[in-house]
Every structure is written in structure tokens, then in C-alpha cells.
Amino acid sequence: MSPTLLILAAGMGSRYGGLKQIDPFGPSGETMMDYAIYDGLAAGFTKVVFVIRRDFESEFRRLIGCKYEDRVAVEYAFQELGDLPAGFSSRPDRSKPWGTTHAIWCARRCISEPFVSVNADDYYGKSAFVSVAQFLRQAPSPGRLPEYCVVGYPVLQTLSDHGSVARGICELDGQGYVAALIERKQIETFGSTARYLDETGNQVMLRGDEVVSMNMLGFTPAVFAQLERHLVDFFERQRHTPDNAESIIPVVVNEILKEKGAKMRALPSTDRWFGVTHAKDKPTAVRQIAEMVSRGAYPSPIWGST
Numbered sequence: 001m002s003p004t005l006l007i008l009a010a011g012m013g014s015r016y017g018g019l020k021q022i023d024p025f026g027p028s029g030e031t032m033m034d035y036a037i038y039d040g041l042a043a044g045f046t047k048v049v050f051v052i053r054r055d056f057e058s059e060f061r062r063l064i065g066c067k068y069e070d071r072v073a074v075e076y077a078f079q080e081l082g083d084l085p086a087g088f089s090s091r092p093d094r095s096k097p098w099g100t101t102h103a104i105w106c107a108r109r110c111i112s113e114p115f116v117s118v119n120a121d122d123y124y125g126k127s128a129f130v131s132v133a134q135f136l137r138q139a140p141s142p143g144r145l146p147e148y149c150v151v152g153y154p155v156l157q158t159l160s161d162h163g164s165v166a167r168g169i170c171e172l173d174g175q176g177y178v179a180a181l182i183e184r185k186q187i188e189t190f191g192s193t194a195r196y197l198d199e200t201g202n203q204v205m206l207r208g209d210e211v212v213s214m215n216m217l218g219f220t221p222a223v224f225a226q227l228e229r230h231l232v233d234f235f236e237r238q239r240h241t242p243d244n245a246e247s248i249i250p251v252v253v254n255e256i257l258k259e260k261g262a263k264m265r266a267l268p269s270t271d272r273w274f275g276v277t278h279a280k281d282k283p284t285a286v287r288q289i290a291e292m293v294s295r296g297a298y299p300s301p302i303w304g305s306t
Contacts, residue, residue: 009120028301043129099246125271149218152211168250
């Protein structure tokens with residue numbers, strides 16, 4: 001069964017200062033998604049599902065979706081505040097999306113095959129899509145323990161020069177599987193390595209070769225029921241401590257692994273990841289894309305006409 005590419009494009013870009021999902025980065029106005037979809041189609045993905053917000057659906061379809069509809073099957077899922085598990089409703093004062101776990105779960109009606117989720121504003125690299133596509137084509141049959149995957153990058157290749165970031169650090173078991181996926185916040189460079197703030201506010205040093213997840217995660221449809229169960233727990237807690245908390249996918253994946261609900265294969269990438277957490281990250285991303293285009297890694301315009 002051919003795998004699906006799920007692109008999480010509903011974020012509000014609060015640190016970036018705008019909708020970076022539709023911001024141009026390529027020399028002919030390409031978005032980051034253009035390169036992900038180009039690499040995904042070359043690797044054998046045959047359907048693209050965009051998770052977006054209803055309030056910019058028309059603009060997204062006009063600027064983004066229309067470029068792909070004659071090249072690949074395209075579907076849209078909507079991350080809406082009111083799309084919640086049975087028995088829950090959104091608070092009237094809530095405007096912030098519920099997080100990446102909820103974003104993936106919102107695509108449950110569009111996907112019945114193995115899929116990979118990626119962020120709309122990240123560049124993952126050609127080999128990453130090839131390795132995930134190969135893995136997903138060999139996913140275990142129904143009835144067996146689900147086997148998922150994560151593309152891993154060295155932490156020092158994923159940091160920003162313009163502010164701290166959050167990353168899911170993969171603890172590996174020596175057999176190529178992820179034993180734990182621990183979300184760490186406020187990671188920043190420090191000399192030749194990096195450091196982060198732990199839960200007590202103390203600085204913790206990293207070696208620099210830790211493998212981190214950038215939310216390029218391969219799943220089978222079995223994950224939707226698991227995500228819903230964890231969302232139920234999350235929303236139950238929100239009833240008692242209402243705030244702007246989000247359910248983020250690294251935390252939930254780690255819980256699934258602790259429960260022995262799935263296995264997760266680590267797929268180390270030889271590509272360089274880059275993204276745009278902060279607005280000042282954009283010039284670097286633009287330069288790196290221009291260099292790849294000049295080497296012939298991508299055509300320009302990437303789709304012949306943008």
C-alpha cells in the first residue's frame with residue numbers, strides 16, 4: 001500500500017510572526033512544503049493530506065493546494081478547536097490550537113494507510129523521505145504490534161542561532177529502536193555543544209551527538225485510536241486546570257512506548273535538517289535552498305510554474 005504524506009500546516013507561527021507555512025523561501029517563491037512534497041512524490045508517496053485551519057482555507061487552497069491537485073491526490077483536514085473526543089468541548093476563551101497530537105488526530109478521517117507526518121515549515125532532505133517510504137511499505141500487518149518510525153538528526157544540526165528551541169531527544173536501545181522520546185525545552189548552543197533547562201530550571205549539558213526528532217514520524221492508522229485515548233486524558237486534565245497547554249506528539253509517543261503499545265524504529269538521516277522557528281532563521285533557510293538549487297538538487301521553479 002502506498003504511503004501518505006501528512007503535512008501539519010495549522011500552526012499560528014507566534015514566534016515567527018506570521019504564517020510561515022505559506023511564506024516564500026525558494027528562488028521562485030517556493031514554500032518549504034514545495035520541497036517536502038517534491039521529495040515525497042519522488043520517494044513514492046501517492047497522497048498528500050494538509051492539516052490546516054478553517055480560517056485560512058481559501059487562501060491556502062489558492063496559494064498552495066492548487067499547485068498539487070493535478071499531480072497527486074490531495075485532501076484537507078481541519079484542526080478545529082471543537083473537533084474533540086466525545087464528551088469534551090472547547091472553552092470559549094481558547095484560541096490557541098491544541099497541539100501536534102491533536103493536529104495528527106484531526107486527519108483520522110482522511111487516512112487509512114501508513115503515513116508520515118511532517119511540519120510544514122521544515123526541510124527534511126531527500127534521503128529522509130526515501131527511508132520513511134521504504135519503512136512504511138513494510139509496516140506490520142493488522143493484529144501485530146504497531147511499528148512506527150522516526151527520522152533522527154544530530155541535535156547540533158537542529159538548533160537556531162536566534163533563540164532557544166524545543167526538541168524530542170531519542171534514547172536508543174542499541175537495536176535501532178527508540179526506548180524513550182523525551183521532550184526538552186529551551187535547548188540552545190553552548191560553546192561547541194548545547195544545553196537545555198530541565199524541569200527544575202537547572203542547566204543540563206548535552207554531548208552534542210544526541211539524536212532528536214523533528215516531527216518526521218511514520219505511523220500506521222493504528223495510531224489514531226492511541227492518540228485519541230491520550231487526548232481524552234489530556235482534556236480530562238484541562239477540565240481541572242484550564243490553561244493554554246498543548247498536547248505535543250513527542251510526549252504522547254513517549255507514553256505509547258512506555259505502555260508497550262508500539263515499537264518505534266529510529267531512521268538516522270544523512271541529510272541536513274533546517275527550519276524556521278524564529279523570523280531571523282529565514283535568511284539562512286533561503287540561502288541553503290538557493291545553494292541546493294544552484295547545485296541542481298531541485299529545479300527552479302520547482303513545479304515548472306509557481
